Amino acid sequence: xxxxxxxxxxxxxxxxxxxxxxxxxxxxxxxxxxxxxxxxxxxxxxxxxxxxxxxxxxxxxxxxxxxxxxxxxxxxxxxxxxxxxxxxxxxxxxxxxxxxxxxxxxxxxxxxxxxxxxxxxxxxxxxxxxxxxxxxxxxxxxxxxxxxxxxxxxxxxxxxxxxxxxxxxxxxxxxxxxxxxxxxxxxxxxxxxxxxxxxxxxxxxxxxxxxxxxxxxxxxxxxxxxxxxxxxxxxxxxxxxxxxxxxxxxxxxxxxxxxxxxxxxxxxxxxxxxxxxxxxxxxxxxxxxxxxxxxxxxxxxxxxxxxxxxxxxxxxxxxxxxxxxxxxxxxxxxxxxxxxxxxxxxxxxxxxxxxxxxxxxxxxxxxxxxxxxxxxxxxxxxxxxxxxxxxxxxxxxxxxxxxxxxxxxxxxxxxxx
Numbered sequence: 566x567x568x569x570x571x572x573x574x575x576x577x578x579x580x581x582x583x584x585x586x587x588x589x590x591x592x593x594x595x596x597x598x599x600x601x602x603x604x605x606x607x608x609x610x611x612x613x614x615x616x617x618x619x620x621x622x623x624x625x626x627x628x629x630x631x632x633x634x635x636x637x638x639x640x641x642x643x644x645x646x647x648x649x650x651x652x653x654x655x656x657x658x659x660x661x662x663x664x665x666x667x668x669x670x671x672x673x674x675x676x677x678x679x680x681x682x683x684x685x686x687x688x689x690x691x692x693x694x695x696x697x698x699x700x701x702x703x704x705x706x707x708x709x710x711x712x713x714x715x716x717x718x719x720x721x722x723x724x725x726x727x728x729x730x731x732x733x734x735x736x737x738x739x740x741x742x743x744x745x746x747x748x749x750x751x752x753x754x755x756x757x758x759x760x761x762x763x764x765x766x767x768x769x770x771x772x773x774x775x776x777x778x779x780x781x782x783x784x785x786x787x788x789x790x791x792x793x794x795x796x797x798x799x800x801x802x803x804x805x806x807x808x809x810x811x812x813x814x815x816x817x818x819x820x821x822x823x824x825x826x827x828x829x830x831x832x833x834x835x836x837x838x839x840x841x842x843x844x845x846x847x848x849x850x851x852x853x854x855x856x857x858x859x860x861x862x863x864x865x866x867x868x869x870x871x872x873x874x875x876x877x878x879x880x881x882x883x884x885x886x887x888x889x890x891x892x893x894x895x896x897x898x899x900x901x902x903x904x905x906x907x908x909x910x911x912x913x914x915x916x917x918x919x920x921x922x923x924x925x926x927x928x929x930x931x932x933x934x935x936x937x938x939x940x941x942x943x944x945x946x947x948x949x950x951x952x953x954x955x956x957x958x959x960x961x962x963x964x965x966x967x968x969x970x971x972x973x974x975x976x977x978x979x980x981x982x
Contacts (some may be wrong), residue, residue: 566946588979593731598618598702599724601644603684603691605652608645611638611673618672621642622656625664625678628749628970630694632666643675646680653694655683658717660706665697679720687730691740699981700974701727728981739980746973753966760959767955768908771948775938795933797897801890802856821845823879825856825885830871833907854890856882859899860889863906870915872906874899889929896935901945904952905937 609616619636621644626633632654636642648654648668656664658677676679681697683690696702707724731739794800821842829838858877864870866887884890893899905911915937919925940948 575861589735590729590731593729593735595727598689598696598726598728599720601671601684601688601730602681604720604724605648605680605682607645607647607680608672610645611642611647613695614647614670615648618670618758619674620648620654620672620678621675622658622664622669622677625654625666627658627663628698629752630665630667632669641675645680646674646676648672648674651682651690653690653697654733655679655681655723657706658715658724660700660703660710660716660718662748663698663703666693667694667863677717677724681803683853684849685845686733686817689733689740691744695740695743696728696981698974699977701728701978701981703863705774727870731980732952740807743973743976746969747978750966750969753962753969756963757959757966760955760962764952764955764959765909768904768952769910772908772938773841775940775948778938778940792937792939793933793937793939794891794959797894797937797939798902799892799894800929801892815968817923823881825862825882827867827871827885830862830864830888831871833897833903835873835875851883854883856884856890858893858919859893861893861899861903863891864890865932867924867926867936869919869925869927870906870912872981874905896939896942897941898945898949900949904949905977908919911935944980980981 572861576875580830605632605672611619617638619638619640619642621636624632624636632977650672652668652951654664654666654668654674656662668680680925681693683693688696689966705726706723707716709725710718712715720980730736823840824843825840829836831839856879858880860875861872862884863872864887893902909977915927919927920930951976
C-alpha cells in the first residue's frame, strides 16, 4: 500500500484547523492555474544522472495518483525530462483518460507528460494532484486539446484555468482529508486484489481435491475410466451459424429473437453491450440451439473460455456460432459445471488447446474428452457455495473500493467546483 504523502513541515499547524469549515469560501481567492503552478522542464541524460526508471503514458493509471509500473533506463529510452518525488505528473495526450499521478521516485518521463509543482507559496503540493483530478480541470484540459487521432492540451491553455484557492490552513485540512480517503481507497484496492487471487486459489484447490477424491471412488468413473464432459453433458455448438451478414439492416430487429455473442459475456455476466436480435423467420431454422435456462454457455471461437450460466428469463434466446451451449444431465449441477469451466486450470487448458491463427477456436471433440471430477450432488453444491462465497467477498471489496473512489471524486469536485 502506498502511504499518503506527508503534509509539508514548513506549514505550522493551526491548533484550530480541525474546526475550520471545509467549504466556507469566504476567504478563497480566484487564481489562474499558471500563476500558482509551474510546468517544469528539467532535462538530463538519465544514465549520467544515475536514474534507473522511466515513466511513460502507459504507466499512468486513469484516475489513480499512484505509479505502480515503470520502464527501465537500461532497456533504452529517448526521454530526457526529469521528475522528482512529490511532483505531479499530468498526461497531456488524450487528457480524457484522466492520467494524473504523484512521482514517488526520481525518473525520466515521456514528452507527453507535464511535470508540475506549486509556484511560490500559495498552493500546497499535497493539494495540487487533487486539483488536477477535479472534473472542472479535466473538462478544461479536454476542451482545449487539439488534434484528431491523438489530441493534446498545451501548457498555455492549462495555465489559463481559473479556480478558487482556499487559505493555507484550509488547504492543509482539505489535503489531509483527501489523502486519507485516497489511502483508504488504495488499501481497499489491494485487499480486493488479494481477494481475487484467493478466489482463484479456492477454486483450484477445491477442484484439485475433488480430482483426488473421485479418482479413488467408483462414482467418479465410468467403465473404469474418468468421467468426461461428453458423459455428463450434451454439447450443442455447430447448429448455429448466424453471422453479422444475415442480421437485419442496422444489425438489430426489435421484434426478433435475442442472440448472445461471446462479446456479450464478461466475468460470468452480460457485459452491457447491446444484445442483437435476429428476425424470427431467419432464426426459425435454429430451434436446436434455443436456450432453455440453467444451461451453460462457453465461447469456443475468438476469445476462448468466456462462460456464463443461462438465466431462466433468457429461455427462448439463441446464440451465434462463437458460443457452445452445454446442457447438463442429472449427474452435474449447472452451477458446478460453470465454476469448473471458470477454474484457473480449465481456463489454462482451454487457452493451451486453442488452435488457429487469424481466429482462435476450440476443437469440440477435444472439449468433449476433458475429464471432470463428478462427486455427489451434495458435494458439488458445497464446492459451489465455497467458491461463490469467495467471489462475493471479492466483489464486495471491489464495490467498497469504488464507493471510496466516488467519495474522493465528489470531495474534489465540491472543493474545486
